Amino acid sequence: MTEKPVLILDPHPRPVDQNITPEAMTRLTSFFDVKSWTGEPMPSYELEKHLPEATVIIGQTDLPSERLKHAPKLKGILNIEGNFMQNIDYEYCFHNMIHVLNCGNGYAQAVAEMALGFAISLGRRIPEYDRKFRAGTEIYLADACRDSFLLSDSTVGFIGFGSLGRALLPLLAPFHCPIKVYDPWLSPAVIEDQGCVAAPLADVLSTSKYIFILAAVTSENEGFLGRGELEKIQQDSCVMLMSRAAIIDFDAFVDCAASGNFRAATDVFPDEPMGKDHPCRTTDNVLLSPHRAGGIPQAFHKIGDMCVDDAIAIGKNLPPSLMQRAQWESVKQMRSKIAE
Amino acid sequence: MTEKPVLILDPHPRPVDQNITPEAMTRLTSFFDVKSWTGEPMPSYELEKHLPEATVIIGQTDLPSERLKHAPKLKGILNIEGNFMQNIDYEYCFHNMIHVLNCGNGYAQAVAEMALGFAISLGRRIPEYDRKFRAGTEIYLADACRDSFLLSDSTVGFIGFGSLGRALLPLLAPFHCPIKVYDPWLSPAVIEDQGCVAAPLADVLSTSKYIFILAAVTSENEGFLGRGELEKIQQDSCVMLMSRAAIIDFDAFVDCAASGNFRAATDVFPDEPMGKDHPCRTTDNVLLSPHRAGGIPQAFHKIGDMCVDDAIAIGKNLPPSLMQRAQWESVKQMRSKIAE
Amino acid sequence: MTEKPVLILDPHPRPVDQNITPEAMTRLTSFFDVKSWTGEPMPSYELEKHLPEATVIIGQTDLPSERLKHAPKLKGILNIEGNFMQNIDYEYCFHNMIHVLNCGNGYAQAVAEMALGFAISLGRRIPEYDRKFRAGTEIYLADACRDSFLLSDSTVGFIGFGSLGRALLPLLAPFHCPIKVYDPWLSPAVIEDQGCVAAPLADVLSTSKYIFILAAVTSENEGFLGRGELEKIQQDSCVMLMSRAAIIDFDAFVDCAASGNFRAATDVFPDEPMGKDHPCRTTDNVLLSPHRAGGIPQAFHKIGDMCVDDAIAIGKNLPPSLMQRAQWESVKQMRSKIAE
Amino acid sequence: MTEKPVLILDPHPRPVDQNITPEAMTRLTSFFDVKSWTGEPMPSYELEKHLPEATVIIGQTDLPSERLKHAPKLKGILNIEGNFMQNIDYEYCFHNMIHVLNCGNGYAQAVAEMALGFAISLGRRIPEYDRKFRAGTEIYLADACRDSFLLSDSTVGFIGFGSLGRALLPLLAPFHCPIKVYDPWLSPAVIEDQGCVAAPLADVLSTSKYIFILAAVTSENEGFLGRGELEKIQQDSCVMLMSRAAIIDFDAFVDCAASGNFRAATDVFPDEPMGKDHPCRTTDNVLLSPHRAGGIPQAFHKIGDMCVDDAIAIGKNLPPSLMQRAQWESVKQMRSKIAE
DSSP: OOOOOOEEOOOTTTHHHHOHHHHHHHHHHHEEEEOOSSSSSHHHHHHHHHHGGGEEEEEEOBBOOHHHTTTTTEEEEEEESSSOOSBBHHHHHHHHOOOEEOOOOGGGGHHHHHHHHHHHHHHHHHHHHHHHHHHHHOGGGGOOOOOOOOTTTOOOOEEEEEEHHHHHHHHGGGTTTEEEETTTSSSSHHHHHTOOOOOOOOHHHOSSSSEEEEEOOOOOTTTOEEEEEHHTTTTTTTEEOSSSSGGGGGGHHHHHHTTTSSEEEEESSSSSSSOTTGGGGGOTTEEESSSOOSOHHHHHHHHHHHHHHHHHHHHHOOOSSSSSSOOOOHHHHHHHHHHH | OOOEEEEEEEOOSHHHHOOOHHHHHHHHHSSSSSEOOSSHHHHHHHHHHHHHGEEEEOOOBBBBBHHHHHTTOOOOOESSSOOSSSOOOHHHHHHHTOOOEEEEGGGEEEEEEEHHHHHHHHHHHHHHHHHHHHTOOOOOOOGGOOOOOOOOTOOOOEEOOSSSHHHHHHHHHHGTTOOOEEESSSHHHHHHHHHEOOOOOOHHHHHHEEEEEEEOOOOTTTBBOHHHHHHHHOTEEEEEEOOGGGBBBHHHOOOOOHHHEEEEEEEEOOOOOOOOTTTGGOOEEEEEEEEEEOOOHHHHHHOOOOOOHHHHHHHTTOOOOOEEEEOOHHHHHHHHHHOO | OOOOEEEEOTTTOOHHHOOHHHHHHHHHHHHEEEEOSSSSOOOOHHHHGGGGGGEEEEEEOBBBBHHHHOOOOOOOEESSSOOSSSOHHHHHHTTEEOOOEEEEGGGHHHHHHHHHHHHHHHHHTTHHHHHHHHOOOOOOGGGGTTTTOTTTTOOOEEEOOSHHHHHHHHHHGGGGGOEEEEESSHHHHHHHHOOOOOHHHHHHHHHHSEEEOOOOOOTTTTTOOOHHTTSSTTTEEEEOOOSSSGGBOOHHHHHHHHHHOOOEESSSSSSOOTTOOOOGOOOOOOEEOOOOOOHHHHHHHHHHHHHHHHHHHHHOOOOSSEEEEEEHHHHHHHHHHHHH | OOOEEEEEEEEEEEEHHHHHHHHHHHHHHHSSSSEEOOSOOHHHHHHHHHGGGGEEEOOOBBBBBHHHTTTTTTEEESSSSSOOOOSOOHHHHTTTTTTTEEEGGGGGHHHHHHHHHHHHHHHHHHHHHHHHHTTOOOOGGGGOOTEEEEEEEEOOEEEEESSSHHHHHHHHGGGGGOOEEEOOSSOHHHHHTTTEEOOOOOEEEHHEEEEEEEOOOTTTTTOOOOOHHHTTTTTTEEEOOOOGGGOOOOOHHHHHTTTSSSEESSSSOOOSSTTTTTTGGGGGTTTEOSSOOSOOOOHHHHHHHHHHHHHHHHHHTTTOOOOOOOOOOHHHHHHHHOOO
């Protein structure tokens, strides 16, 4: 009888059952000999016991090369989170053909739906008129719609075209919007193959009626949407900030919206919770969402399923096909940044 | 030189320029000799002067048979409104091959986008968390998302499948929802040809996570969604009332939502404005929109363009192809109702 | 107990069971008291017996006003054929609110698939290389593909935009082709609402890589695609003749293709069968299909189902929603033509 | 002034200009110092001169580790072919983070269109009736269509779900076919995310009206579609062989089709050219295409553009995003096969 391969399950700070349903766990344990630890990170003595036999690790375990050297059978590290953490020796993993994967794309469908909901909410001022109605100050019909406009046939801009952009794109298809995309990380042909137009940032900002900010934060793009960029946005456009607050000058963003330059929605904030007296809380022109776009129960379960499926694929010597792979080029960039 | 055919433009209570842009007016006057009257309904003496020569009437003019008999050249009556009014002798028009048209479908795209915006807003509780944020009581991330769910892959029900349903259907396509439709006016094959399933009302109500109420009001369906029907709706479903308040027991609707039976959004109300102390104003579970789904500037201009295009088609002895035609079967029904 | 309404089923020259499946017949007879006649047209004495009670007639029965006057309950005449025949007093029907319907749109899906098959077959020269292979003269790979091209992203032209065009349009959607449409019967807005561009005939002919001829023949458009028009077509374009041979100068069409001006496919012919020595039979540049695009078993059954559904709708005082309605404007035109 | 990075262009046996248009060459040379060789493989003395400085190699150059060791700056090897060749030390490349890419997906759109053309051609017997017409033995209308059927709403099976399957999938979308996919290389979730159903081979074969064979040949799947598998196919199904003849028992395939078990189309053959007396040449039930699905001029130019774009991306330290990456799992499998 063959022994099952070993999998280390060390999901802290996530509770196991947030992501992994009982069905998924059954699939996992029927393929792997699962060594799990809950409530806190797996302690060193326990980890060191299992590393020599481990084929796959699911979790955010610290994995410097000193530890990785004791894991000669390791073929995959699956981070049950949306980002690549800086606690792994990626170079070691690349040299040794160990897949490093994250689940960021597991949130993409939830974020894409929310982004579309924000876009229509801004173009039609849905939450604002709901508030007016509750306050008893509503007006009706055409008089209440003078500054409403359709999404259909509008110009759309994407800033960033990773998993969020790819999930949002089909949701926009029935609206027949011409879409410009700014993503310096991609060849224009990739963007054009998706029926969009690759464009410089200033062009996307100045010509789009609906702007979706979808770029992940990297060491290089922090704060790249400053006040100067935001001032290029057309009067009365709708701007949806979906990815990370760190890429934008958040105070300028709120300030421009409050001044009526554009309409804004944001799911992310530089501080969470935000200060009680931050001006974003009091302007009608900003739709506020306390980081609720991605983390819904269905997304967590999808992520758990992706982890289990890719873990099993790796266990079968097949390439993982669901989670996102660390790219050597981004890891290098991250590393050089740390070295500075 | 041939004379232009005569068109009577009597759009009261709509101001002409709400619907008819300068470009559309130029097209209209280059084809027709336009006899227009603004600010009030065209008076009888003026109307009687033009009827004998009129080929087309745009407006909501009273047209009993006594008047129609003086319009031997008349080929079309184009109502710049969403409904067929009861001030026309439809039977006379049918007997004499006079098209009677309305523009209800001109609002459909605007209503469909709003309906989708409402659906996502309810499933994700967008306006409610925006209000919490303004009140400083927001919570963040997974804790704030426990009762959020996707539209993707959810069961959807349509009540009514006229122009609103047809406009909404493509917007839902990328969400891959199975859709059940209740519309007793249509053959099931029409519904199935659109990739939906024809179903009885009780089935649509009891099995759909998202229910779109899209039925026009007729003499027969007034109040057909009573408390008994509303109580069939699944716990925590999202119900969007988009068409007319008269088809529903509105107080029961608000009451059920307030009690937590389902989440609701409504664009229409039995009285507009609603009473200041109506309970709909104070429950978190109802999204309120003061009749703002259809009447946006882009819809008005589209309607004007449709009127002009169909008027010109009729003037050229071509069938009108944009506006909605009065159906003999509905006119008969309306007539028998009046006779009661 | 209420009596069932009477339906006359007189489908000659179609055998009943070509269109009406046993299931459809069961639905028909459970609603109607069906008076049927097979193998020949229903004779006058039989017809006169049933007309006074008939609500619906399915078939191609001769119905001049002398007969119609004896059918005071008649509400619908459903022709189980693709065209409106000239053996009915349409004016009488319009005056008396009797629906006259045909099933032309029941063939549309079958014709649309065939049209797409022809288009790819021409662009890639599929049947021609199959013949070469059978003859042992095939060549392989790049050398055999020098004059092959994609449908994707090509310019497309439609001549006519009725039920065939509407069925073909979604099949072309994934190819992302810009589509120009010539249809003088329709307002440009109808064409533009479908994402196409309305264009003059000469423009469609001279700028389209793939041209689909989809126009029904009317009294007015006979032979409107003459040699002069055909000579406007771009070198090496693909031209698919799907509707009726009478709208084209067929000999010029074959001659232009044989001379290498364009590639052609045709499903229709001025004479069927065509003369054994017609030049169309010997040129590699014409794909020949002996009127096989529409009349497949699935289309016949769909048509039977449409007839039954619309007959029942009419019997219930609902408007028919599946078959195509006779338009007063076309009937008038037809009538004036006959009067000449 | 910075020097341009060095790129070795060694495309033999492809002529450079088959793939790389003048515009693409201009882009390439404006970024790289291009060292090219044409008409034959770059000779060793020339290669050894450039390897120490090379950042990217485009071509099918032999690259054992002895050579790769002299290329310390190398970051990408871009094969201007559809397959990964066995003349590279892949393990060395993986250890040293050198991308190895091929262009197989550049042919996918052309093959997908051809596959759809074949499917409709078989379901409707297009080439067969064209031949009958040329022979003067055609029949017309319903009599000629008794065994014709639609693609719409038919059951479809894919064998293999790589770049061909992904390109074909959107082309089938408007036909609303339920699609089963057999691909043991992929997690079922990948297949289900695309709206298809993952299924075992026997199920795909026995339940699909249209079967598309799209699997690349690997060391493991050679001949996996033997006579036993082929005999599971439904009577009168349509089977399109698009990828490689080596995965099928070709003689059994032709034999089953000739016996009327199913209808077949094939673009690939075990020998090219095929023997003049092979039975495939004489049966009406096999559509023959001499390896013409992929290699059309538009595909070659797309491939050239992809190479140039990905070369430049690599030169900029960005990840390549257009071509297909060698997967460590397949390379390992290939290597173990060679070692046997």
